[in-house]
Amino acid sequence: TAMHSPGAAAAERAERRWAWIVGGIIFLLVAMMVVTGLHWAAMPPSRVETIDPLTLHMQGEFVESNLGTAVDAQGKVTVRLVAQQYSFTPQCLVVPADTPVTFRATATDVVHGFVVGKTNANVMLIPGFVSTFTARFPQVGEQLMPCHEYCGVGHEGMWARVQVVD
Ligand code: CUA
Secondary structure (H helix, E strand, C coil): CCCCCHHHHHHHHHHHHHHHHHHHHHHHHHHHHHHHHHHHHCCCCCCCCECCCCCCCCCCCCCHHHCEEEECCCCCEEEEEEEECCEEECCEEEEECCCCEEEEEEECCCCEEEECCCCCCEEEECCCECEEEEECCCCCEEEEEECCCCCCCCHHHCEEEEEEEC
16 A cells, blocks of 8 residues: 555564564463473472382382491492381481481381481482482581471371481
């Protein structure tokens, strides 16, 4: 029409093109949010490593004789423990001071968790999953390790001890 000079038509095409590009970018961002949101919503809060809570005391890494503190040939310290209503196995953990200690733990029945004294060691234990984290305990001495997820009537009495030794 008379109102559309060739310049105005070119400008309109450019505007339309940019509207599509901006729309595409917005769509891509929303799609990324939805995909990552759904992906992480399906994850437990720890690293995803599964284990059968019904058989873990009979075979594999979490049999009773394999629990507690282990030092491998390279000097790497690993502590393995199991939580159940209403105790931790083992009840007392011995760890070296000022050394990275890797914890591997799980629960057999319901969700438990623990903190170690006034340290930043803090984890949730979920039946069916192995929780792993690494902590360092600079202070020699004994720390209490209470369960910090409500797990039933005995929750208040569920705790273990951590002995940090030189
Ligand atoms: Cu176990 Cu609270």
